[in-house]
Amino acid sequence: SQTIHQWPATLVQPVGSPLSLECTVEGTSNPNLYWYRQAAGRGLQLLFYSVGIGQISSEVPQNLSASRPQDRQFILSSKKLLLSDSGFYLCAWNGRGKAGNTIYFGEGSWLTVV
């Protein structure tokens, strides 16, 4: 069966420091991958999506970037964090077959920028 994992689960970083959140998917190949952010008390906002290695589309201009160095690996990065980057980040992947239009989420990563 397919699973998705992301880490770290919790991160506290000072303003101006770099960021790297990692996500991997198991049990499938060539998945569509997504990064979402959920600010406190708000819904989900799509940040990036990827349909293949090295292919990244950005939905919202911001301080963050994404990369996909391997088929089942998706990384969210920042060179210098801002206070406004704080939030809950979710990696997700697109199901296959009958669930081809369903998006499944990882456990999430809490980022607090101080």
Next chain:
Amino acid sequence: AQTVTQSQPEMSVQEAETVTLSCTYDTSESDYYLFWYKQPPSRQMILVIRQEAYKQQNATENRFSVNFQKAAKSFSLKISDSQLGDAAMYFCAYRSADSGGGADGLTFGKGTHLIIQP
């Protein structure tokens, strides 16, 4: 652009009772998918139920069922025999069937906080 509206910021129900969460959406498309996701205190987003717009039959998953009214653009979630573990934020979400081979993401509502009273 599509929009999803959840008009109930918070709902409360007694354990073992039935509760209905409302969701309306706006779209000009005829083919799409609708979802309910549950986000418990752990914050993981969990798929509850999925509905294809071309299917007239309402989806059901154990104690969870939907009332899909395509003409009214309404997609409510009914939870029967509510349990303490159902306490969570519930998000309604829309996804176009013509989403570029899966490249695009979802449009979410702002969520409904469901409280289960023991």
